[in-house]
Structures are given as structure tokens and as C-alpha cells.
Amino acid sequence: xxxxxxxxxxxxxxxxxxxxxxxxxxxxxxxxxxxxxxxxxxxxxxxxxxxxxxxxxxxxxxxxxxxxxxxxxxxxxxxxxxxxxxxxxxxxxxxxxxxxxxxxxxxxxxxxxxxxxxxxxxxxxxxxxxxxxxxxxxxxxxxxxxxxxxxxxxxxxxxxxxxxxxxxxxxxxxxxxxxxxxxxxxxxxxx
Numbered sequence: 001x002x003x004x005x006x007x008x009x010x011x012x013x014x015x016x017x018x019x020x021x022x023x024x025x026x027x028x029x030x031x032x033x034x035x036x037x038x039x040x041x042x043x044x045x046x047x048x049x050x051x052x053x054x055x056x057x058x059x060x061x062x063x064x065x066x067x068x069x070x071x072x073x074x075x076x077x078x079x080x081x082x083x084x085x086x087x088x089x090x091x092x093x094x095x096x097x098x099x100x101x102x103x104x105x106x107x108x109x110x111x112x113x114x115x116x117x118x119x120x121x122x123x124x125x126x127x128x129x130x131x132x133x134x135x136x137x138x139x140x141x142x143x144x145x146x147x148x149x150x151x152x153x154x155x156x157x158x159x160x161x162x163x164x165x166x167x168x169x170x171x172x173x174x175x176x177x178x179x180x181x182x183x184x185x186x187x188x189x190x191x
Contacts, residue, residue, distance in 0.1 A: 033127060035047060035048060035049055035127070035158070036049050036121060036123075036124060036125075037123050037125050038120060038121045039103065039118065039119045039122055040091065040119055043159070044156055045158065045160070045161055046125060049124065053151050055121055056104050056106065057104070058099065058100055061074060061096070062076075069089050069095065070087075071083055071084070071085060072085070075115055080113060082113055083115070084117055085166075086117045087117060087118055088119075090166070098117060101120070103106055103119070103120060103121055104116065104117055105188075109163040109167055116122045125151075129152050134149060135149060135150055135159075146166035148160045
């Protein structure tokens with residue numbers, strides 16, 4: 001490749017990079033998006049495919065003391081300690097009675113890697129950003145901040161999870177719990 005062609009290619013690459021969104025998603029701000037859809041009971045959810053690192057079957061985890069109910073414990077994934085969030089519990093539907101038929105979707109958001117416990121994976125869904133509808137705000141304080149939108153695919157409604165908000169809410173909930181605890185517990189003494 002000539003030096004002029006290489007310079008033009010580099011300029012095109014820079015221009016293309018500027019068109020991409022910043023943050024966790026590595027896809028253009030407009031155009032088709034892909035999501036992994038999965039089920040929790042009869043409800044369908046989706047998560048940005050660019051955040052998914054792997055999908056694995058349920059396996060035994062290590063439980064940690066003094067964690068919120070929805071934090072089932074941690075999993076050692078090839079030397080990386082990954083917290084496992086029970087989405088059914090996080091969404092206020094009770095604890096999942098996890099069996100080998102359940103799945104864990106390993107996702108990465110910001111600097112955090114977490115596992116999302118769900119019932120089963122359904123499909124990879126491709127859609128235009130314009131197809132995603134806003135989540136109705138019916139009641140003040142309703143816990144829908146972890147959803148970025150709703151989309152209908154083949155007569156099924158899929159709630160799209162906003163991972164940064166889901167994980168930020170987890171941190172906020174954990175911080176509120178620690179603030180309510182005596183200082184000796186919140187600072188790590190007495191654990």
C-alpha cells in the first residue's frame with residue numbers, strides 16, 4: 001500500500017471512529033443494533049451484544065456475607081472474580097431457584113464485569129435504534145431506571161436493559177445500606 005493510500009485509510013479510520021458512540025457500546029450512534037434476548041419467567045429482556053463477553057451455564061458460586069439478596073455471590077471465571085446478579089430478584093420477582101438449566105450472561109460495563117443470572121437465552125435480535133420506544137413512567141419512584149427502552153419483535157415485547165444504570169443502581173443501593181450500618185461494619189471492621 002502506498003504512503004498516500006495509507007494516510008487516506010488512516011484519515012477514514014479517524015473519521016469513522018468519531019462517528020462511534022463513546023462508552024460501553026462499540027457501535028455507531030445510528031444504524032442497526034444487536035441485542036442478546038433472554039427470558040426471566042415469561043418476560044423477555046435484551047442486553048447490548050457488545051457488552052456480552054460470554055454466556056455460560058449455571059455453576060456453583062461462592063456466597064458472600066452481607067450482600068443484597070440479588071447478589072447471589074461470586075464466580076471465579078478463569079482467575080477473574082465476577083459478582084453474579086440474580087435479575088429475577090433485582091427486578092422484584094423473588095429469588096431464582098437456580099438449576100443447571102439456568103444461564104449466566106457475563107457482561108462488561110465500564111470497568112466492571114458481572115454475571116447476570118437468567119432463565120434462558122432466546123435469540124440475537126437486530127434492530128434499528130428508531131424501533132426502541134421509551135419506557136413509560138407510570139409511577140414516581142418506579143424501578144424502571146435500569147431499562148433503556150422497549151421494543152416489539154415478532155409480537156413479543158423485549159425490555160432493553162441499560163447496564164450502566166443497572167450497575168449504578170446496584171452501587172447506590174450498596175452505598176445506602178453501608179451508610180445505614182454502624183461505622184465499624186461499613187468500614188470493614190468486624191466482618
